[in-house]
Amino acid sequence: MTGSQPTGVPRGAGLRLPRPRFRPRELGLLAIVATVLAVGSASLAATRALRGEADPAASAGFLADGSGLLSFIGGLLAAHVLLVLSGRRTDQVLLPTVGMLGGISLLLMERLPQSLAGGLGLGRTQLVWLLASVALVGVIGAVVRSDAWLRLYKYSWAAVGVGILLVTFVFGHDVNGQRLTLSVGPVSGQPSELIKILLVVFLAGYLSENRPLLIEESSRVGPLRLPPIPYLAPMIAMWAIALSIVVVQKDLGAALLFFAVFLLLLYIATARVSFVVIGIMALLLGGAFLYQLLPHVRVRVDIWLDPFATASGNGYQVVQALHAFARGGLLGTGLGGGLPTIGGVLPIPALHTDFPFAALGEELGLVGILGILGLYLVVIERGLRIAASAADDFRAILAAGLSLVIGVQAFIIAAGNLKLIPLTGITLPFISYGGSSLLASGVIVGLLIALSDRGRDLPAVAESGPGRVQRMPEHGAR
């Protein structure tokens, strides 16, 4: 009939430019973001002028003309225009929310000692990565239409992830006792940032394919309902991978993040609380075992239990962070009003990567960091909402997983800074300094925007392909 398409030819394969679709809500929210960031920038400049900071040389001029902020807002607008031109009915809240987080990051990085990053200086390097990240959000959100390339090759993606992990185990070099960084020529990065995306893609593929079986069948052990035995293997593998990351890479944060996202997705796919309970028990058991076995785990937990016992040694970072929160109080000391440096070094070691939340707590106070946590909640809400309106299980679990990666990661590091849980060195998405983290977060939000498309013909499931082959059934004799 008229509507039938030749199979194998993707729809819209011709170079037809879509009709632009205006996004008034996104533009309005971006206007608020720009205003707020301008106020923040003025506040920062005024505070510094008052304090008469002769100033980390490079940043003075950079700040005074506000060029950094302007180019960031320009980047956000460019991404907005790209999304308008794509003509899709996609989410309009994520880009401004991410813009607000990135802008706050920029304001924070501009006031820290610029020498923390070589070359361009901290603020400008962060600006470059932020622009790249926003570009990824815009391009992926505008261009990615089919999810078949993710869905069909889930095991390949998982293999790539494990491969990257192994390469990092072997060739990575240690920074601060953690083997996280991988260098290829002049480029170095943290592969675990990429792996978390691959993990979500794999889990979405695996869980959506096996969801009916996971729900329907279960084997009983005492009062607990376990998943059917054959389906347990990947889950045990997941648990083992998480623990091996702790042992080999000494990266508690990534292990916790991977395992938490895995359990959340398992719950989302099956709605079985018992799976989550078992998972948490397995994690605690493994954790207790590793605590006995590995000194670096023991150090982290001991600091968490009583940082003041070693306030000038191992516990220094955490104690300084608690002091920073205390100095901030309810309304904070104002942007730029935080303790700049003690004797030329940061008040909190690794503040720009691991403790931006403490720095923001000092400068913006309880009110400010609650607002920032609110921004992360918005990302999670959007992700779950996109998941709820997705057309099939794969897209639903993928959207939920992607947003939960951002949310859980923010929670783990924020709670670590606040001494709610043992501190683990992962980044605060869109705020921490660091290229790998910003790019990965950009990819995640870009995919979320692409997945939120509610156009009629767009959620095209692979109509033919190796993963979901459909053959013409052999008809009976007549």
Next chain:
Amino acid sequence: MDGTIVAIWMLRLLFLAGLYAFLWAVVRVLLRDLRAAALEPGAELGRLLVLESPGGEPEVGAGFSLDAVTTLGRDVNATILLDDEFVSTMHAALTYRGRVWYLEDLGSTNGSFVNGSPVEGTAPLAFGDELQFGNVRLRLERPRR
């Protein structure tokens, strides 16, 4: 000097207020979106989208909202009528139990297929699965919310 300090205080409070103004604006958008979703008839448990139908009934691209028990076949009493010579009068039934869709073949002549594999008796389905009865291909989709 006092003027500067007051100005700085104003700027600081203004920044925090702006942060919350943004959150407020976002929450309003989110609430509007949720209300709109709540107003839509949300009772459906799943949807069937027609991918291929040489007979023209149902039409390609049509979507069916599913009840907890849906029968498919050439019979006029079937919930969804499939006009195809390779489809039996009462070909198959879709049932929704315990948050899972099941496909039951009702002893059809040419069988029912899920993602290309034949179904014997009853099979659980996932959203996104492709079903084939005779020459008619359908896809089970999540309910629209």
